[in-house]
Amino acid sequence: MSMLLKNKTAIITGCNRGIGNSILKLFAKEGANIIACIRNENELFLNSILCLEVEYGIRIIPIYFDFENLNDVKNAIIKISNLKLKIDILVNNAGVASGSIFQMTQLSDLEKNMQINFFSTIYFSQFISRLMSKNSSGSIINITSVSGILGSVGTLSYGSSKAALNFATKNMAIELGKFNIRVNAIAPSVTKTDMHNQMDKTAIDKLIDNSAFKRVAEPIEIANVALFLASDMSSYMTAQVLRVDGGLLI
Numbered sequence: 001m002s003m004l005l006k007n008k009t010a011i012i013t014g015c016n017r018g019i020g021n022s023i024l025k026l027f028a029k030e031g032a033n034i035i036a037c038i039r040n041e042n043e044l045f046l047n048s049i050l051c052l053e054v055e056y057g058i059r060i061i062p063i064y065f066d067f068e069n070l071n072d073v074k075n076a077i078i079k080i081s082n083l084k085l086k087i088d089i090l091v092n093n094a095g096v097a098s099g100s101i102f103q104m105t106q107l108s109d110l111e112k113n114m115q116i117n118f119f120s121t122i123y124f125s126q127f128i129s130r131l132m133s134k135n136s137s138g139s140i141i142n143i144t145s146v147s148g149i150l151g152s153v154g155t156l157s158y159g160s161s162k163a164a165l166n167f168a169t170k171n172m173a174i175e176l177g178k179f180n181i182r183v184n185a186i187a188p189s190v191t192k193t194d195m196h197n198q199m200d201k202t203a204i205d206k207l208i209d210n211s212a213f214k215r216v217a218e219p220i221e222i223a224n225v226a227l228f229l230a231s232d233m234s235s236y237m238t239a240q241v242l243r244v245d246g247g248l249l250i
Contacts, residue, residue, distance in 0.1 A: 003031035004233070005032035010035070011128060020091070020143075024052075026227055031056065032089070033061075049062065067124075073124055090128045090141070091143065092125060095116060095161075099157070110160070117158070117165060118161045125140060129172070136179055139229060141229045142186070143186055144186065145159070145188060147162055148161075148162030174239065182237065183238055184241070184242065186241075189246060189248050191216060
């Protein structure tokens, strides 16, 4: 069996469920050792990563912290530094979403979305990229959203934070290229996750109707693109924001 990430170490944030969990399982299957970042200790999650370790002969180290709390992020960085591991891959998947029309958007919602989806993600990436630069290699993958590319009703807070991360992806790629660190983003449309379950059904139906495939994405379909970007198959690809949206036509 081909193992595209054999002997590589990946950090994945927000991997307790949804897209992040699919990426965790796929990377484990492909031979990666993983630092699994989630918000709270979870017995079910611990049991699942133990099963992955046994099945694929890899190591998964859980680290618990909240991206909304910058001190938490700082403490997580210290823990990762103390592991003294060569970091090959970073998947910035942790995120939060909230929705309301422009005139009703609360400043607190804007602040929360920007703190988790952008500020803490950038702060965390700054440190991890320093570790990668010591080895003159690495791949950083930002999970963003088509909401950061296409304007739509009710997505001001979430879309703005993801638009900022899309721009940062290109900036990071330009500055980190000299260290042979690639930086790309994946911008999914609606995907079958907990976030999807919280969305307005009318908004989901509109997105489905305006897509070529007429359906929402499965998390594994996003994880497969993350695998490509994490592996050497994409060795000459950087500064790209890949829309994985089923042919969204709006």
